[in-house]
Amino acid sequence: MPAALVAVLAGLAPGGVIAQEPSDDGSVRLGITYEPGRAPALSVAPVGAPSDLEVAAREVRLILERDLDYSDRFRITPPLLERVSDPPNYALWNEADVVYLVAADLTGTATRPVLRVGLHDVVYGTMTNVQAFSLPSPASPTFRMAVHRVSDRIVSWATGGQQGMAATRIAFRRRSSDGRSSLWIVDSDGENLTRVETGSADAVYSPSFSPDGARIAYTSRSVDATYGLHEVNLLTGRREEIASGQLLLTPEYTPGGELVWAWGRSGRTSIVTERGAVLSDTGADALNPTFSPDGRQMAYVSDPAGQPQIYVREVGRAPARRISVYVRGERSNAATPDWSPDGRRIAYSALVAGQWRIHTVNPDGTDRRQITSRGDSEMPSWAPDSRHLVFSVADSRGNSMWIADTVTGRSRILTSGFIDELADWSTPVR
Amino acid sequence: MNRMHSVFTLAIGLAVVSCGGNPEPEVFEFPPPVEEPAPAPVDDGSARLEAMAADLCAQAAQAMQAGDYTLARQRLEEVLASYPGTTCADGAPAQLERAMAMQTLTARIYFGFNLSEITDEAAGILAAKADVMNQHQAVMLTVEGHCDERGSLEYNQALGLRRAQAAADYLGSLGIDGARLRVVTFGEERPLAMGRNESAWAQNRRSEFVVTAGGLR
Numbered sequence: 001m002p003a004a005l006v007a008v009l010a011g012l013a014p015g016g017v018i019a020q021e022p023s024d025d026g027s028v029r030l031g032i033t034y035e036p037g038r039a040p041a042l043s044v045a046p047v048g049a050p051s052d053l054e055v056a057a058r059e060v061r062l063i064l065e066r067d068l069d070y071s072d073r074f075r076i077t078p079p080l081l082e083r084v085s086d087p088p089n090y091a092l093w094n095e096a097d098v099v100y101l102v103a104a105d106l107t108g109t110a111t112r113p114v115l116r117v118g119l120h121d122v123v124y125g126t127m128t129n130v131q132a133f134s135l136p137s138p139a140s141p142t143f144r145m146a147v148h149r150v151s152d153r154i155v156s157w158a159t160g161g162q163q164g165m166a167a168t169r170i171a172f173r174r175r176s177s178d179g180r181s182s183l184w185i186v187d188s189d190g191e192n193l194t195r196v197e198t199g200s201a202d203a204v205y206s207p208s209f210s211p212d213g214a215r216i217a218y219t220s221r222s223v224d225a226t227y228g229l230h231e232v233n234l235l236t237g238r239r240e241e242i243a244s245g246q247l248l249l250t251p252e253y254t255p256g257g258e259l260v261w262a263w264g265r266s267g268r269t270s271i272v273t274e275r276g277a278v279l280s281d282t283g284a285d286a287l288n289p290t291f292s293p294d295g296r297q298m299a300y301v302s303d304p305a306g307q308p309q310i311y312v313r314e315v316g317r318a319p320a321r322r323i324s325v326y327v328r329g330e331r332s333n334a335a336t337p338d339w340s341p342d343g344r345r346i347a348y349s350a351l352v353a354g355q356w357r358i359h360t361v362n363p364d365g366t367d368r369r370q371i372t373s374r375g376d377s378e379m380p381s382w383a384p385d386s387r388h389l390v391f392s393v394a395d396s397r398g399n400s401m402w403i404a405d406t407v408t409g410r411s412r413i414l415t416s417g418f419i420d421e422l423a424d425w426s427t428p429v430r
Numbered sequence: 431m432n433r434m435h436s437v438f439t440l441a442i443g444l445a446v447v448s449c450g451g452n453p454e455p456e457v458f459e460f461p462p463p464v465e466e467p468a469p470a471p472v473d474d475g476s477a478r479l480e481a482m483a484a485d486l487c488a489q490a491a492q493a494m495q496a497g498d499y500t501l502a503r504q505r506l507e508e509v510l511a512s513y514p515g516t517t518c519a520d521g522a523p524a525q526l527e528r529a530m531a532m533q534t535l536t537a538r539i540y541f542g543f544n545l546s547e548i549t550d551e552a553a554g555i556l557a558a559k560a561d562v563m564n565q566h567q568a569v570m571l572t573v574e575g576h577c578d579e580r581g582s583l584e585y586n587q588a589l590g591l592r593r594a595q596a597a598a599d600y601l602g603s604l605g606i607d608g609a610r611l612r613v614v615t616f617g618e619e620r621p622l623a624m625g626r627n628e629s630a631w632a633q634n635r636r637s638e639f640v641v642t643a644g645g646l647r
Contacts, residue, residue: 179619203619205583205584205587206584224614225614225615225616226614246591246614246615247587247591247615249584249587249588250584262588264587264588264591264615267591267594267595267596267598267599267613268595269588269591269592285585285589285592287585301584301585303585306544307544308544308581331543331544331580333580333581335581335584335585336582349582351580378582379582379583422583422584
């Protein structure tokens with residue numbers, strides 16, 4: 001990684017996020033221990049290319065290097081050489097403490113380039129993986145995402161099959177100074193910030209990606225406080241109103257693809273399904289459903305004891321068990337649970353001494369950890385790698401949206417200068 | 431004209447002096463004074479009173495339009511006290527009644543932290559609304575639920591709905607037909623007071639009431 005980038009990231013990282021002990025999340029493979037400073041060194045060699053693809057090759061290398069850095073699984077080392085021989089001089093790279101070397105060539109035509117990527121295990125002096133990827137034209141808006149997919153493949157190779165998160169998007173709502181809000185998406189590396197057309201809504205809420213990442217469900221409020229539930233297709237731009245009413249909140253797709261949301265009627269808000277089933281108890285408000293990967297359990301916010309807390313239950317069954325901290329008589333508050341894609345943790349935000357903090361907890365309520373410690377940090381959403389979280393922060397420096405690695409504690413700013421909130425992280429973009 | 435006249439007089443004077451002797455001074459006839467218009471009848475003050483009362487009534491109407499019924503009442507009460515007998519004062523009692531009715535109908539009620547229970551104070555305010563609604567059967571209200579910023583954004587929308595519904599239910603318990611009430615929530619998104627302190631939060635945990643029909647405006 002370039003020294004300047006290291007300095008920037010080092011400057012961003014401390015303070016907001018508490019470094020956690022390495023988690024036993026199954027990510028320890030091939031002798032890799034995910035601790036700050038102990039990640040294996042990885043270097044992305046300059047990408048070879050004919051003259052008409054040189055610019056694209058440089059861009060490919062920068063995207064790969066940044067993606068692998070943002071994966072927080074490696075310590076990025078600048079390449080030693082302008083050209084990597086075939087096979088590479090493993091002894092030379094080994095001397096520089098490089099564990100993984102990514103060597104790539106861009107061939108084909110300017111409109112249909114082909115990226116051939118090899119991952120070398122420098123320690124063992126062998127190329128462990130190699131694959132050719134057909135890319136769209138570098139001028140195409142899909143080019144960067146195609147390279148992100150290659151990054152995720154490299155992460156998978158180097159970690160024994162673990163899911164990356166480079167080829168993903170984050171949907172969120174942005175509040176403007178006049179109190180209105182709008183729906184936006186941005187790539188996980190902060191590029192391609194795009195506004196999603198939502199019509200005449202005064203406010204939008206709670207975007208939620210469909211399991212295939214092609215659609216976003218969200219709710220809206222008109223000026224006269226009529227709420228609508230909508231789904232927008234990101235490929236076609238087609239927008240459909242699914243329901244309207246007194247209060248529609250927090251849509252979420254089940255792993256099976258069914259849409260579930262919170263529906264407020266006659267003063268009471270319940271979690272309902274597209275088919276009309278009610279998934280929560282009738283005696284308390286319930287919202288923010290999120291599902292275990294097998295779809296059998298649901299975490300959500302409810303307030304049967306008077307203060308909103310996080311509960312988990314078998315779908316369609318009682319009773320629910322509380323997994324957030326509730327101290328009777330104290331003003332406690334927990335919100336916005338999100339079940340990790342690997343099913344092992346639930347992230348949520350909760351008030352601690354009057355300030356919002358991000359927490360993660362096992363679905364059975366054990367091993368609760370506070371992840372953030374600065375300002376108000378709210379509304380977490382898991383990346384598909386089940387280790388990164390995106391969340392909103394409001395502190396003395398203003399409003400921003402952050403991405404933090406729950407394993408190393410490393411963090412970075414995704415957006416700043418706006419009130420960006422209610423983020424939802426997509427599945428890998430195909 | 432007068433300047434010409436003066437120049438002419440000076441010329442004659444010089445001619446007389448240059449001829450020597452003591453000539454009789456010339457006497458000139460000045461043009462008759464222009465007739466002044468007849469004086470207006472003596473002002474007995476009533477027009478001025480009408481104008482001042484009308485100004486207060488205009489201010490009252492403006493305040494009504496802006497939803498400041500307290501100011502509207504003040505202006506109308508001033509008209510009745512200080513300008514009796516004026517055209518404006520003649521219509522003031524009816525306007526004052528409208529302002530008082532609107533003030534009662536739109537009076538806010540407040541809630542505790544994370545609560546939607548109707549307090550004793552709120553119950554009194556709602557009872558007064560019910561009285562007015564019973565007197566004015568055409569009145570329809572939108573009942574809005576609002577929250578302070580401390581809950582989560584989405585939970586506050588649900589809490590706002592619960593607060594608005596609690597207010598509507600209380601009005602219902604006093605005999606107000608639910609068809610005359612529309613219950614909505616804005617959550618924390620329309621704060622009345624800015625600031626991160628209990629004083630601001632207490633003002634924001636509220637229900638507001640908007641008169642949408644009934645001819646009282």
